[in-house]
Amino acid sequence: MAKRTEMVVAVDIGGTKILAALFPPDGKMLAGVSRLTLPREGVPAVIDRLCAAISALLLDNNVTASRLAGIGLACAGGIDTPRGMVVTPSPNLPGWVDVPLADIVQKKFGVPVFLLNDASAAALGEHRCGAGRGVKNLVLFTIGTGIGGGIIIGGELYPGAVGAAGEFGHMTVAADGPLCGCGNTGCLELFASARAVERDAIARLRRGEKSVLRDMVKGDFDSVTAVQVGEAARGGDPLAGDVIARAAYFLGVGMVNVVNIFNPELVVIGGGMAALGDMLIAPGRQMVAERAFSVSSGLVRIVTAALGNQAGVYGAAAFVRDRFARRKKE
Numbered sequence: 001m002a003k004r005t006e007m008v009v010a011v012d013i014g015g016t017k018i019l020a021a022l023f024p025p026d027g028k029m030l031a032g033v034s035r036l037t038l039p040r041e042g043v044p045a046v047i048d049r050l051c052a053a054i055s056a057l058l059l060d061n062n063v064t065a066s067r068l069a070g071i072g073l074a075c076a077g078g079i080d081t082p083r084g085m086v087v088t089p090s091p092n093l094p095g096w097v098d099v100p101l102a103d104i105v106q107k108k109f110g111v112p113v114f115l116l117n118d119a120s121a122a123a124l125g126e127h128r129c130g131a132g133r134g135v136k137n138l139v140l141f142t143i144g145t146g147i148g149g150g151i152i153i154g155g156e157l158y159p160g161a162v163g164a165a166g167e168f169g170h171m172t173v174a175a176d177g178p179l180c181g182c183g184n185t186g187c188l189e190l191f192a193s194a195r196a197v198e199r200d201a202i203a204r205l206r207r208g209e210k211s212v213l214r215d216m217v218k219g220d221f222d223s224v225t226a227v228q229v230g231e232a233a234r235g236g237d238p239l240a241g242d243v244i245a246r247a248a249y250f251l252g253v254g255m256v257n258v259v260n261i262f263n264p265e266l267v268v269i270g271g272g273m274a275a276l277g278d279m280l281i282a283p284g285r286q287m288v289a290e291r292a293f294s295v296s297s298g299l300v301r302i303v304t305a306a307l308g309n310q311a312g313v314y315g316a317a318a319f320v321r322d323r324f325a326r327r328k329k330e
Contacts, residue, residue: 007063008320009054010072012118012312013046015039015092015145020053021313022061027129027321029310033057039093046093047101051108069324070112071105072316074121076148081163084115091146091181091195114320116159118142118312120166122270122305123150124157125314130306131268138266139258140305141168143251143273143280147189150315151262157319169193173253191250194226194273200243201229211239230276247273248280252287259292259300270305277304 008023014037021032035053037046058065077096078088084102089095106113123132123140132138132152140150147169151158159165169189170182177186190196205213205221212232217223232240255267267288269281285302292300307314 007068008070008072008317009057009068010313010316010320011050011054011074012121012309012316013037013050013073013075013093014118014309014312015076015090018046018050018053019309019313020050020057021310021317022057022063023313023317027314027317029313029317031057031061032310032313033060037093039095043095043099047099047104051105054105054109065109065111068109068111070114070320071109072121072313072318072320073101073105073113073115074118074312074316075101075115076118076146079115079117079120079163081114081116081159083162084113086115112320112323114316114323116157116163116316116319117148117150117166119148120150120157120159120163121313121315121319122148122307122311123152123166123268123315124318125307125311125316126268126270126305127152127155127157127315128318129314130311131303132266135266137262137264138268139166139168139262139264140268140270141251141254141258142271143193143269144271145193145195147193147254147271149258152264153262157315157322168254168258171254171257173250173257188250188254192247192254192273197226197229197243197247197273198224200246201240204239204243209239212237213240226273227275230279233276233279244276244279245283248283249287251280252284255284255288255302256291259288259296263296264300267300267302268305269302270307270311274304 011020018035022030035049076090086096086099102113102115119142126132142148149166149168174186180187233244
């Protein structure tokens, strides 16, 4: 990179908030700012807030755009990385169809902009700066409202042909299961995501089953959250415990599939559901030990993510630097 391009801005665009962070060449986050996403206001409004967050970050740190190597954007949904486009929306970003996000931001700031899927960014961030440091081959599950994934092979992010690899939430774990929003049936996301936990708990409450959740939400079943289900399960509530156990079972099925396919040294579990810890993850460890191909199951470790909600910006920053390093070699 040229001398003037010493800094990288990385942005993680989530359904709730936009996090923009500034990274000097040492790869350690120098500063960050956040803005509410408010996706229901529409794509242009979200992009305006995204650009405002970058502008505020630069102004607060007395950095001009001319000093940037580039900007890395991590975004949910179906991503076409070579074209810098959000092709299909995620549940958290409705309406994001064929959005040329990289071009829009590049025209605003006049520096190279690179776009990748948020789960792939999180995997790269954990690999470089988090739970996966020193590991050459890892996979990451991000488990929140939906389920995403990222893949590191030989120390490098594996994006697939256009950046769409790692859609672990849309592997089939029940061939005769319900229809998913992606068009497939029986997707992992329908059984092991936060939304699945909420849906399962609400259905059982509506059937009249007893649970402390009834009092926690004062009878407003539609307001039940996965966090509340987790709290109730920790307290020994049978219904909540069953709901979490069901999600853990299907997550284990997904982990067995991924371990058999990729033979990783490490499986990292991130996203909001990772806060459930061993209640969610331990059954999957046991299932991998029992069902995965022995040469893979005997090697792999399964751990929770280390970087929390900063994994995406760390990964997006690393992605920018990797792109420039690759160009130099070419």
